[in-house]
Amino acid sequence: MRKTCLDMVHTLAKSDPRVVFIGSDLSPGLLGKMKAEMPERYYMEGVTEANVIGMAAGMAMDGYMPFVNTIATFITRRCYEQVALDLCLHDLPVRLIANGGGLVYAPLGPTHLAVEDIAIMRALPKMTVTAVADADEMVRLMRATLDWPHPIYIRLGKGGDPIVSKEENGFAIGKAIVMRPAGGRDRVLLVSCGVMTGRALKAADLLAKQGIAAEVIHVHTIKPLDSKLIVERARDVRSVFTIEEHTTIGGLGSAVLDVLSEELGPNMPYVKKLGLSDEFAKNYGSQDDLLELNGLQPPQIAGQVERVLMQARVA
Amino acid sequence: MKVVRLAQASPPLDERSLYLRSLVVRGLVGGNRGHVGSSMSLIEILRVLYDDILRFDPKRPNWPERDRCILSKGHGCLALYAMLADKGFIPVAELDRFCHVDGILGGHPERGKVPGVEASTGALGHGLSIGVGMALAARMQKRDSRVFVVMGDGEINEGSVWEAALAAGKHKLRNLCAIVDYNKIQSAGPTAEIQDLEPLVDKWSAFGFATVDVDGHDVDALRNLLQRLPFDAERPSAVICHTVKGKGIPFAEGDPKWHHQSNFEAKVLEDLQQAVGGMR
Numbered sequence: 001m002r003k004t005c006l007d008m009v010h011t012l013a014k015s016d017p018r019v020v021f022i023g024s025d026l027s028p029g030l031l032g033k034m035k036a037e038m039p040e041r042y043y044m045e046g047v048t049e050a051n052v053i054g055m056a057a058g059m060a061m062d063g064y065m066p067f068v069n070t071i072a073t074f075i076t077r078r079c080y081e082q083v084a085l086d087l088c089l090h091d092l093p094v095r096l097i098a099n100g101g102g103l104v105y106a107p108l109g110p111t112h113l114a115v116e117d118i119a120i121m122r123a124l125p126k127m128t129v130t131a132v133a134d135a136d137e138m139v140r141l142m143r144a145t146l147d148w149p150h151p152i153y154i155r156l157g158k159g160g161d162p163i164v165s166k167e168e169n170g171f172a173i174g175k176a177i178v179m180r181p182a183g184g185r186d187r188v189l190l191v192s193c194g195v196m197t198g199r200a201l202k203a204a205d206l207l208a209k210q211g212i213a214a215e216v217i218h219v220h221t222i223k224p225l226d227s228k229l230i231v232e233r234a235r236d237v238r239s240v241f242t243i244e245e246h247t248t249i250g251g252l253g254s255a256v257l258d259v260l261s262e263e264l265g266p267n268m269p270y271v272k273k274l275g276l277s278d279e280f281a282k283n284y285g286s287q288d289d290l291l292e293l294n295g296l297q298p299p300q301i302a303g304q305v306e307r308v309l310m311q312a313r314v315a
Numbered sequence: 316m317k318v319v320r321l322a323q324a325s326p327p328l329d330e331r332s333l334y335l336r337s338l339v340v341r342g343l344v345g346g347n348r349g350h351v352g353s354s355m356s357l358i359e360i361l362r363v364l365y366d367d368i369l370r371f372d373p374k375r376p377n378w379p380e381r382d383r384c385i386l387s388k389g390h391g392c393l394a395l396y397a398m399l400a401d402k403g404f405i406p407v408a409e410l411d412r413f414c415h416v417d418g419i420l421g422g423h424p425e426r427g428k429v430p431g432v433e434a435s436t437g438a439l440g441h442g443l444s445i446g447v448g449m450a451l452a453a454r455m456q457k458r459d460s461r462v463f464v465v466m467g468d469g470e471i472n473e474g475s476v477w478e479a480a481l482a483a484g485k486h487k488l489r490n491l492c493a494i495v496d497y498n499k500i501q502s503a504g505p506t507a508e509i510q511d512l513e514p515l516v517d518k519w520s521a522f523g524f525a526t527v528d529v530d531g532h533d534v535d536a537l538r539n540l541l542q543r544l545p546f547d548a549e550r551p552s553a554v555i556c557h558t559v560k561g562k563g564i565p566f567a568e569g570d571p572k573w574h575h576q577s578n579f580e581a582k583v584l585e586d587l588q589q590a591v592g593g594m595r
Contacts, residue, residue, distance in 0.1 A: 056448060064455070081355075
């Protein structure tokens with residue numbers, strides 16, 4: 001997903017003279033071809049996140065569309081005020097490409113885990129927040145960025161994530177996708193974003209084997225949220241499960257909860273937020289290890305759904 | 316607390332400088348508040364820029380070929396508003412609605428709301444990075460526009476300013492000029508006590524700027540200096556302007572408590588108006 005995303009910056013730059021790449025202090029040789037072909041639109045600026053965001057804003061004010069790339073924690077927390085004021089207050093078409101969203105950098109520890117990035121980006125007016133499922137969908141997102149006039153946060157997965165998105169589902173920023181439809185009032189709704197959609201689909205398969213119909217909605221754009229689709233699909237179900245590689249504070253789950261509460265009031269379904277617990281990671285290992293510790297692997301997701309349904313039956 | 320004044324040898328303020336200050340006072344009266352000291356120290360810097368240096372057209376505030384002037388110390392906005400009113404970007408009467416609920420002139424300037432304001436500033440340490448981006452944009456677009464970024468001395472405590480300075484030096488932005496309104500007093504007190512900046516000229520030079528210091532109230536000296544820009548064909552320029560906080564308002568000069576004031580008593584307003592030679 002990361003390589004695809006960066007390659008797309010080069011591809012887009014070939015046809016659109018507004019596209020500029022700005023990195024902080026990334027791998028040597030990154031986007032080497034772009035640097036060779038169009039050195040005037042390739043910048044590697046060092047460990048200066050605050051400056052890089054302001055600089056991108058200045059370029060955008062004069063007609064450019066900078067794609068800024070660094071590690072997710074640093075492009076969000078480190079320069080939050082620059083993102084809020086330079087980008088969002090001015091409502092500029094700058095793109096933040098955030099390496100290693102969620103638990104990708106598990107072995108590097110909590111300084112490198114971006115587990116509240118969606119929450120803090122989502123809180124900013126004018127900011128668009130995206131987390132696509134795989135590399136194929138990244139291509140579709142990157143194409144769509146050219147026509148989107150606002151700042152965009154682009155959360156990247158680890159890379160090599162299984163391809164679960166489908167071309168025929170189409171892609172538009174702000175439009176969620178029903179990845180796995182299910183019928184009947186007894187169905188449950190799984191709402192997920194980013195690479196958790198792949199795991200949600202697997203969980204749905206496991207649930208099907210238990211005779212539980214699970215519908216999966218993939219929310220690649222957490223803001224603006226596709227409230228219409230989510231409300232429409234949640235209106236007649238008893239329970240909704242949100243699944244995210246992110247703290248349960250302020251992310252996809254909170255966004256879904258807000259809109260269901262707002263739109264359906266006392267008739268809203270039960271909503272269970274599945275995500276990361278409110279603490280700094282205590283363990284290293286891999287992304288999968290930490291997902292497992294947080295109960296976010298497909299069998300665990302399916303198990304949580306079953307438990308909730310069981311409790312509902314008992315009640 | 317009075318502190319030593321470092322630009323005391325400046326020539327007396329002429330009628331134009333007093334007039335521009337009267338516009339600032341008009342804004343202070345209109346909003347019944349404002350950063351008095353921070354605006355008054357800036358007047359000659361902005362006056363020379365807008366009268367003699369910058370290329371702009373008030374009828375086309377977004378003219379691509381214009382020079383960009385970012386007031387990074389956004390709290391000095393009354394000085395900028397006075398200048399923009401004087402040049403016809405906004406009606407002078409707009410100053411009477413400073414900070415009003417239905418006005419466009421806020422306590423910090425906003426791009427898109429006020430014609431002529433290049434960047435929304437107020438949080439400190441943002442302007443130079445934006446200026447670096449604009450200077451690079453001009454280079455990419457092969458425009459000869461220049462970019463001026465006016466900062467406060469307290470503002471340059473911010474680490475982001477020095478990140479931006481590194482970038483400007485690296486890219487050899489000869490079309491960028493950093494200007495520091497060095498009035499030696501930040502909000503909490505004298506810069507020498509709160510966060511000493513010296514040796515300031517050496518610092519900017521070390522970051523890759525061709526740096527010159529000047530009396531920031533001496534209009535002729537400022538004009539002569541800025542007309543020589545760029546100071547070096549291969550480097551960005553920095554101008555350290557020695558100024559007096561509250562310049563032109565005898566009871567405010569050099570006094571940190573005049574950094575910002577509100578709810579003026581009638582007598583104080585009268586004194587302010589008198590200090591600038593009355594309202595025109």
